[in-house]
Amino acid sequence: MRDPDAPRSPSSPGFWRSPLRGPWFTSVLGLVLLVGITVLFVTGLVSYAAYNPDLSPVNDKTPDKGILGFYLFAWPTDPHWLYRLNQGVHVTLGITLIPVLLAKLWSVVPRLFALPPARSLAHALERVSLLLLVGGALFQFVTGVLNIQLDYVFPGSFYTLHFYGAWVFFAAFVVHVLLRMPTVLRTLRHPREERNDLVSPRPAEPTVSRRGALWFVGGGSLLLFATTVGQNFDGPLRRTALLAPHGGADPGSGPNGFQINKTAAYAGIDAAETGEDVWRLVVTGRTGTVRLRRDELLRLPQYSAALPIACVEGWSTSDQWWRGVRLRDLAALVGYGDDPPDVFVESLQRSGAFREAALRANQVADPRSLLALYVNGEELSLDHGRPARIIVPAAPGVLNTKWVARMTFGDL
Amino acid sequence: MLPPLVRVPLGSPLRLLLLACSFALAAYAGVRLLADDWLGVALWFVGVALLHDLVLLPLYTVADRAAVRGLGAVRRRVGALYVRVPAAFSGLLLLVWFPLIGGRVEQRYRLGTGLPADVFLARWLLITAVLFGGSALLLALRLRRAAA
Numbered sequence: 001m002r003d004p005d006a007p008r009s010p011s012s013p014g015f016w017r018s019p020l021r022g023p024w025f026t027s028v029l030g031l032v033l034l035v036g037i038t039v040l041f042v043t044g045l046v047s048y049a050a051y052n053p054d055l056s057p058v059n060d061k062t063p064d065k066g067i068l069g070f071y072l073f074a075w076p077t078d079p080h081w082l083y084r085l086n087q088g089v090h091v092t093l094g095i096t097l098i099p100v101l102l103a104k105l106w107s108v109v110p111r112l113f114a115l116p117p118a119r120s121l122a123h124a125l126e127r128v129s130l131l132l133l134v135g136g137a138l139f140q141f142v143t144g145v146l147n148i149q150l151d152y153v154f155p156g157s158f159y160t161l162h163f164y165g166a167w168v169f170f171a172a173f174v175v176h177v178l179l180r181m182p183t184v185l186r187t188l189r190h191p192r193e194e195r196n197d198l199v200s201p202r203p204a205e206p207t208v209s210r211r212g213a214l215w216f217v218g219g220g221s222l223l224l225f226a227t228t229v230g231q232n233f234d235g236p237l238r239r240t241a242l243l244a245p246h247g248g249a250d251p252g253s254g255p256n257g258f259q260i261n262k263t264a265a266y267a268g269i270d271a272a273e274t275g276e277d278v279w280r281l282v283v284t285g286r287t288g289t290v291r292l293r294r295d296e297l298l299r300l301p302q303y304s305a306a307l308p309i310a311c312v313e314g315w316s317t318s319d320q321w322w323r324g325v326r327l328r329d330l331a332a333l334v335g336y337g338d339d340p341p342d343v344f345v346e347s348l349q350r351s352g353a354f355r356e357a358a359l360r361a362n363q364v365a366d367p368r369s370l371l372a373l374y375v376n377g378e379e380l381s382l383d384h385g386r387p388a389r390i391i392v393p394a395a396p397g398v399l400n401t402k403w404v405a406r407m408t409f410g411d412l
Numbered sequence: 413m414l415p416p417l418v419r420v421p422l423g424s425p426l427r428l429l430l431l432a433c434s435f436a437l438a439a440y441a442g443v444r445l446l447a448d449d450w451l452g453v454a455l456w457f458v459g460v461a462l463l464h465d466l467v468l469l470p471l472y473t474v475a476d477r478a479a480v481r482g483l484g485a486v487r488r489r490v491g492a493l494y495v496r497v498p499a500a501f502s503g504l505l506l507l508v509w510f511p512l513i514g515g516r517v518e519q520r521y522r523l524g525t526g527l528p529a530d531v532f533l534a535r536w537l538l539i540t541a542v543l544f545g546g547s548a549l550l551l552a553l554r555l556r557r558a559a560a
Contacts, residue, residue: 062444064444064447065444066440066444067440068440068441068444095508098504098507098508099504105464105465105469106469109465109469112465119421119423120420120421120422120423121420121421121422121423121428122422122423122424122427122428122431123423125428125431125432125435126427126431128435129431129434129435131458131461132438134461134464134465135457135458135460135461136457138460138461138464139456139457139460142456142460145508146511149509149511149512149517149521150511150517150520150521150524151511151516151517154456155448155449155452155453155455155456156448156449156452156453160444160445160448161445161453164441164442164444164445165441165445165457167437167438167440167441168438168441168442168445170437171434171435171437171438171441172434172438174434175430175431175433175434178430179427179430207480207492207493208493216497216500219497219501220500220501220504223501223504223505224504224505224508227505227539242535242539243505243508243509243512243513243532243535243536243539245512245521245525246525246527248527248531248535249527251525251526251527252526259525260524260525260526261524261525262524262525263523263524263525263526265523266520266523266524383526
């Protein structure tokens, strides 16, 4: 039966009837988001720094960042799982927080329609700020979720949109936290005295308790977490990530069977160019240029390093056992005996982002940084970068250039 | 005599200061965000908010109310929860992973990662089956206990 007195307009408080709404429910969800989104923002900034965007234009998708790059630092190589952890947390936590964000927005939706539109200038400005907050939050979550699924429908480069979008959102987020924190603290200290515009004046009969509703939101988060987190581990754990882009089984079996970011076919690599009699590694430095055949590279001292592949998209592999020539030994070949400089690496790949990448001197100097020719005891497969690829501890996946053709040592 | 000035209520000065500071930072990042395709980005920024507030939220609210009303009488309210929860969880998974589940990126995904792209719809359906089946089992146990 329809209530004949039911308000028809969403701007009248009686239109919203859920007995769940109220400052307590919103405050609890708000606190979870305060912690969670702060972690997302920090891990996002850290991931941005991991690309060393201030090192070279090829690493920098946001050259007009201005003061927003104020905190950049030389990305370290220790611990070697640093990027893997950072990005795993960023993406997995982001996905896990989606139900909390949706519930939080649901809990305050009556305010979207509240009248009068503004009681004062400050109130009007706060409502504009809320558009940046809500639009910004959804923009960040949507671009992130689409990007990890390779659905590039958003209007521009993911790096640019997600980085500047984060700052627009964060500006609104900080002021929102500051303005609302007194209400949150008061509500949580005196949970029984709640009385504000979110509490329905004509509540419907409850179908679930507030605690029950929180359990429901938490259950949604747990479900997303459980079907995603496994894409950061190998073997049976990866198979638990049922819906995540790099969950399920590995693409192959054997030493080269682990996860691939972009295959040779996708990158447009012509296998003929990687053949033993055609391919040459061109190394340039202080003393000129050296061209090395594969067998010549193999005659240089060979070293091993156990390092993961960790992608910005929030998936990673466990440590793989790489074997090849140290980057600092290659630097020494062209005149940098004991002071390895930065290096500019170019791939056989002819187009696409990150076909060129720059590594900083500290990355070149690390004894675990290799131009790898072998992985897990076998020659690299074409999809993993045959004939040779870069592998650097703690570096984002795309900076570990595959199908390396040319390396130019020197200060960038 | 001067005419009386129209008084615009300004609100708390601290609040105004914080908001002005926030807008300045948002504008600094915003001009960079909008630098390439300002219309497209602005449409996305506002569009996702509108899509959520005016389409997604009303849609799931109406669906949920219909479920509660359809499963009707107060006696069966408890049972309604056993339908609403798995339905919401299944919808949530679809909302997050629809590009993979719906096969929107099938070719790029398969070519890029070397992984099969046609597994996600089947997996989502199986998870949905487990959610509803598990919920049915729990409800059956509960009803049996209540009857005993």
